[in-house]
Amino acid sequence: MATTTAPSPTSSRGDRWAGPGMLLPFALFYLVFLVGPLIYTVVAGFFETSLLKSGLGDFAGLSNYSAVLGDAEFWRTLRNTLWFTVLTTVPLVLLSLALALLADRFVRGRWFFRFAFFAPFVLPSAVVSLLFMFIYADQLGLAQEVVTWFGVETPPSWLGDPDWAMISIAAATVWWTIGFNFVLYLAGLQDVPREVHEAAAIDGAGPWQRIRHVVVPMLGRTTTLVTVLQIIASLKVFDQIYMMTNGGPDGSTRPSLQLIYDTGFVEGRVGYASTVSLLLFLVILFVSLVWFALVRRAEKEN
Amino acid sequence: MTAIATRPETEQCGGTAPPAPRRDSERLFNRVALGSLIALALLWLVPLAWALATSVRPAQEVVTDPTGWFTAHPTLDAYGEIFDAGKLPYWYANSFITSTLTTVLTVVMASLAAFALSQTRFRLRRAAFVLLLAGIMIPGQVLMIPQFLALQSAGLLNTYWGVVLPQVPNVVAVFVFKQFFDGIPRELIDAARADGAGWLRIYWQIVMPISRPAVSAVTIFVFVGVWNNFLWPLLVVTDPEMMTLPVGLTSVQDVFGVPYAQLMASAVLGAIPLLAVFALFQRRIVEGIAGTGLK
Numbered sequence: 099m100a101t102t103t104a105p106s107p108t109s110s111r112g113d114r115w116a117g118p119g120m121l122l123p124f125a126l127f128y129l130v131f132l133v134g135p136l137i138y139t140v141v142a143g144f145f146e147t148s149l150l151k152s153g154l155g156d157f158a159g160l161s162n163y164s165a166v167l168g169d170a171e172f173w174r175t176l177r178n179t180l181w182f183t184v185l186t187t188v189p190l191v192l193l194s195l196a197l198a199l200l201a202d203r204f205v206r207g208r209w210f211f212r213f214a215f216f217a218p219f220v221l222p223s224a225v226v227s228l229l230f231m232f233i234y235a236d237q238l239g240l241a242q243e244v245v246t247w248f249g250v251e252t253p254p255s256w257l258g259d260p261d262w263a264m265i266s267i268a269a270a271t272v273w274w275t276i277g278f279n280f281v282l283y284l285a286g287l288q289d290v291p292r293e294v295h296e297a298a299a300i301d302g303a304g305p306w307q308r309i310r311h312v313v314v315p316m317l318g319r320t321t322t323l324v325t326v327l328q329i330i331a332s333l334k335v336f337d338q339i340y341m342m343t344n345g346g347p348d349g350s351t352r353p354s355l356q357l358i359y360d361t362g363f364v365e366g367r368v369g370y371a372s373t374v375s376l377l378l379f380l381v382i383l384f385v386s387l388v389w390f391a392l393v394r395r396a397e398k399e400n
Numbered sequence: 401m402t403a404i405a406t407r408p409e410t411e412q413c414g415g416t417a418p419p420a421p422r423r424d425s426e427r428l429f430n431r432v433a434l435g436s437l438i439a440l441a442l443l444w445l446v447p448l449a450w451a452l453a454t455s456v457r458p459a460q461e462v463v464t465d466p467t468g469w470f471t472a473h474p475t476l477d478a479y480g481e482i483f484d485a486g487k488l489p490y491w492y493a494n495s496f497i498t499s500t501l502t503t504v505l506t507v508v509m510a511s512l513a514a515f516a517l518s519q520t521r522f523r524l525r526r527a528a529f530v531l532l533l534a535g536i537m538i539p540g541q542v543l544m545i546p547q548f549l550a551l552q553s554a555g556l557l558n559t560y561w562g563v564v565l566p567q568v569p570n571v572v573a574v575f576v577f578k579q580f581f582d583g584i585p586r587e588l589i590d591a592a593r594a595d596g597a598g599w600l601r602i603y604w605q606i607v608m609p610i611s612r613p614a615v616s617a618v619t620i621f622v623f624v625g626v627w628n629n630f631l632w633p634l635l636v637v638t639d640p641e642m643m644t645l646p647v648g649l650t651s652v653q654d655v656f657g658v659p660y661a662q663l664m665a666s667a668v669l670g671a672i673p674l675l676a677v678f679a680l681f682q683r684r685i686v687e688g689i690a691g692t693g694l695k
Contacts, residue, residue, distance in 0.1 A: 113520075117517075121516040121517065123512060124509040124510055125513065128569040132543065135547050136538060220685075222628040222645065228666065228670075306429065334541055383537055
């Protein structure tokens with residue numbers, strides 16, 4: 099990068115290229131590892147690409163798409179993914195909001211709450227999975243013991259029963275990741291001016307009414323952000339399911355990403371796996387675009 | 401927990417807590433709020449505490465009474481067995497090396513890119529920014545197959561670079577830096593330009609030194625993200641001596657079957673470095689998260 103000695107910010111030669119030049123290193127990585135692979139994924143979906151043969155393989159037209167869309171397993175893994183998304187997003191948004199609203203009332207001691215709720219978030223998924231496989235273990239886990247205390251005669255096999263496995267994994271996920279949303283909400287609450295509270299209190303509104311009618315509506319932007327980030331994160335679930343149940347029992351917890359992993363890396367059917375990848379990407383893109391539309395509408399109203 | 405108190409009325413800090421309780425309903429609400437918060441916080445700490453408690457119990461005791469909390473004979477045997485069985489020192493080193501490499505590359509490249517987008521002016525600057533932002537929507541896991549094929553043909557499987565390179569272009573990092581740089585007063589930059597300073601010098605000598613909050617936020621979330629990444633290193637690394645900690649820990653699980661004291665010991669070992677990072681940089685981590693896309 100040539101430095102210029104021009105006294106004013108006119109665009110001399112060195113200047114015009116400074117910006118693009120500084121952007122270049124990151125842009126190269128971005129093109130090689132994000133844009134390139136995205137294009138490859140789109141293209142490979144139209145070919146019979148396989149891990150076992152080099153190159154793209156034979157042109158397949160839309161046959162991968164018809165194979166995927168006609169595959170009951172694709173729809174089942176998508177259903178599992180959506181079920182997991184519902185099971186995690188609802189508590190992770192509502193409970194983190196409730197916790198932040200309560201914690202916001204106390205100044206001293208806030209570090210303790212922040213530590214308790216946020217500490218699990220920094221753990222690797224492998225550690226979380228090990229921990230909860232032990233907690234959910236049949237006959238000797240903490241979870242079965244706790245429900246037995248409460249008088250349940252025959253506690254379910256948390257990870258071995260198809261009706262319970264996804265719920266158990268979702269509960270572990272809530273424990274693991276709630277701290278992130280909790281912190282986002284605490285930050286949002288910093289922006290609610292004190293005067294708002296005082297004015298409402300003078301008007302005779304009780305604490306519960308103030309929270310419901312004044313504070314929560316003011317957190318609208320944060321809630322939208324938290325919800326969308328959560329939905330996107332939940333749609334990409336893989337690690338803890340792979341480690342805790344490996345998609346079982348009977349495939350009842352197998353998510354879309356595991357279908358991609360199994361068909362692409364285990365069976366080597368790259369064309370098929372690329373098609374599933376692209377469809378999952380479109381679902382995530384759709385969620386993101388809905389969020390953008392909501393944010394833009396909100397900004398226009400203000 | 402006597403340290404917890406409601407905010408006194410006279411305190412003039414930038415928080416948002418309501419004024420001190422004036423009526424009984426206020427007082428009651430605060431009591432219930434505090435009670436439920438403490439109860440939930442303790443509940444949240446139970447799994448971690450239980451892992452720690454189990455890991456120091458003798459293996460025989462865990463077999464006879466799996467849900468016991470306390471032992472009369474605490475022992476570190478489980479930890480010793482993990483060290484003997486696995487390649488734990490390798491995994492720690494590998495995780496540390498890959499996380500550090502990725503973090504350094506990401507911080508340098510993302511801050512340079514963000515500086516160009518924020519402070520310099522060139523054609524297509526806006527378009528470049530929009531294109532980068534679009535990258536936030538691409539889930540990395542969906543691109544694993546082509547990334548894997550590319551690294552395979554480059555002969556980078558089972559290497560540090562294989563783990564590191566695809567994790568470098570972190571769009572969120574650019575975004576956090578740009579947010580911060582946009583807040584730097586124009587006068588500062590203009591004055592330096594008038595003095596004839598080149599853009600690189602402004603970036604290195606003026607902007608970076610005052611951007612420490614952004615640098616530490618990005619450093620922490622990239623480092624922790626790479627340290628905790630599971631799926632990518634699982635694909636790229638098959639050699640036990642090249643595994644990162646999360647992948648190594650799950651490989652131990654298959655070896656042991658179910659000696660829970662050892663499993664919990666490995667969970668504790670996997671958790672400790674991160675909990676230490678978190679305890680040290682709690683404020684920075686929280687600021688980093690809070691500053692992402694909210695303001």
